[in-house]
Amino acid sequence: MKIFTTRQQIRQYLSSLANQTIGFVPTMGALHNGHLSLIDRAKNNNDLVVCSIFVNPTQFTNASDLENYPRPIEADIAKLTAAGCDVLFNPPVSEIYDDNEQWHLNIGQLEFLLEGEFRPGHYQGVTQVVFKLLDIVKPTSLYMGQKDYQQFLVVSKMVELLNIPVKMVMCPIEREPGGLAMSSRNVHLSANEKQHALVLSQTLTWAKENFGTLPIYDLEQEAMARLQNQPGVEPEYFELADGKTLLSADENSSTIVALTAAKVGKTRLIDNMLLR
Numbered sequence: 001m002k003i004f005t006t007r008q009q010i011r012q013y014l015s016s017l018a019n020q021t022i023g024f025v026p027t028m029g030a031l032h033n034g035h036l037s038l039i040d041r042a043k044n045n046n047d048l049v050v051c052s053i054f055v056n057p058t059q060f061t062n063a064s065d066l067e068n069y070p071r072p073i074e075a076d077i078a079k080l081t082a083a084g085c086d087v088l089f090n091p092p093v094s095e096i097y098d099d100n101e102q103w104h105l106n107i108g109q110l111e112f113l114l115e116g117e118f119r120p121g122h123y124q125g126v127t128q129v130v131f132k133l134l135d136i137v138k139p140t141s142l143y144m145g146q147k148d149y150q151q152f153l154v155v156s157k158m159v160e161l162l163n164i165p166v167k168m169v170m171c172p173i174e175r176e177p178g179g180l181a182m183s184s185r186n187v188h189l190s191a192n193e194k195q196h197a198l199v200l201s202q203t204l205t206w207a208k209e210n211f212g213t214l215p216i217y218d219l220e221q222e223a224m225a226r227l228q229n230q231p232g233v234e235p236e237y238f239e240l241a242d243g244k245t246l247l248s249a250d251e252n253s254s255t256i257v258a259l260t261a262a263k264v265g266k267t268r269l270i271d272n273m274l275l276r
């Protein structure tokens, strides 16, 4: 695997490969099987796979979350090499951002709903970094996880608004055997907290099983109560949303997704499941 830390080096290398399809997997590292499933998918459908590891400061709304974000770069390199990733881009912050750089993209309501409400400014940081990474890598296809469902919609919206020539590919959520969605932040969970955190996927599964039987409002209320009743879990939201707009779902929504966020101890977790 080739490893680059500067834009100039990676640009020079990628532009020397004419007519190759590039599958791109942007990450913040601390890689797990969820990330590796994206690498796998990109590998199956492209001549070349590029992964980036960059803990993007502009998308963090909490300084201690940024500081404590896990950065096991040697282990990550070993995992990517074993997965057959061709190129890793692992730049320092100074390679991506100038001092006091400004960015704003109007992506409408998507920015402010759900995650946007609890993490103000988060999606401006996400669009800012993904725009820069796409400009550097110029991939054929961009692979992102359903785990961050709203992020996928936000980036798709940016790609549409700015006419960026890239195909968006959403990959399914990889879970631990008990159902917990894999996440780099799971390393912060104690064994007890991991047990408590199972209530997220269990409640999503319950909602999926009861969808169509109970009205949407009742499902949301009962799901919130289930989360609230789990010791050590502080739910932020549980909503059934239209899969395209993320506005509240109604019976006419062609895609419906249940999305939830909760704090388990000090760790904030998100998860979702498609219901229709």
Ligand code: AMP
Pocket (backbone or CB within 6 Å): 026, 027, 028, 029, 033, 034, 035, 037, 038, 143, 144, 145, 146, 147, 148, 171, 172, 173, 174, 175, 181, 182, 183, 184
């Ligand atoms: P992150 O490193 O958390 O920024 O994630 C990088 C990419 O991996 C994003 O597109 C995520 O949606 C995706 N991802 C994270 N966790 C999972 C998971 N459990 N299953 C599938 N994809 C995931």
